[in-house]
Amino acid sequence: MTVPQILYVSAFLLILIGLYSMITQRNMIRMIIGLNIADLGVNLFLVTIGYVDKGSAPIFRADAAAGTMVDPVPQALVLTSIVIGFGVTALALTLVMRLFVTHGSIDTARIRGLKW
């Protein structure tokens, strides 16, 4: 296996681990942790898209020779993705705080009206 293939498989594995915990866990904090793990998987996937063999970071330096650089566009996208992920996590945690205050539990099975 080549390096990008290993990274693609790892990213897919991270997304699946996140999905599994989002679906099966009943504790909402663990669901949010699962969401974050899936988020990391997506970020890893995006960075891997820009992979170039023996590529350096896309920063120009005076001393370094102008070799091949990795793609800067996915890295900029990941910067956006991290910030959005932070916003989503903060909002989700606040909602869990609200739920704990109003229902006295963060277990989805114990909160009435959330069963399906």
Place this chain on the structure above:
Amino acid sequence: MRKLIGILLIGGFAFYLVTVGMGLFTPESSSELNSIGSEIISTSPDLSGAANTVTAVVVQYRGFDTLGEVTVLFVSALGVGMFAAAIKDGLLKDLFDDDGGFVLQAGSLALLPFIALVGLYIIFHGHLSPGGGFPGGVIIATAVFVVILTSRTLNIPGGLINLLETLAGLSFLAIGFVGLYSPAQSFLANILPKGEFGTLLSAGFIPVIYAIVAVKVASELINIIAKLTAAGSASEEAAE
């Protein structure tokens, strides 16, 4: 149910492994860049003057997206403030009952200027090295968060922070409109002189925009942290 989901996900992973092994869904070779990436790398030193190409993409090529990104962060902070304001239960009462102790409280205050200094360094070298407004702003907010973690009552001036946030957002827009009415005639056009490539005073408006972004990110994060901890300890203060 849990087993079924596990089997489904493992099956999906096995399928993906097989397809990757066969060479599907992955690029055939990764020895060269695709057209957009190579074009941006070749044009960015002249167009933006930033040594860090990722920064050039974030501020110069996709500056409008960065404005939207900052807006998303603002809306998220707004939502956190809205929901946290309605919480009157002492959720974090244990945390606030448990005093951090003198050593931790004094140590966190001593650490604050150094953490803020690292944040400032990262902000102002965003166009030269990895970093920039977003990570730098987060690091500055971390300095305040460390102090709050030691349960020292910190009087954060909410009005000042809101004012800083508003000013940062408005000046971002103002720089955008200056570009619109300049000879370049495009929103967020880089009209400032580029300076010498690879030095601190280079890349035109990129350090300015990143400083504004850092102020906005830091003030929003401090706002979120302050509101969440205030919501957790609200009833305790009311009881006293």
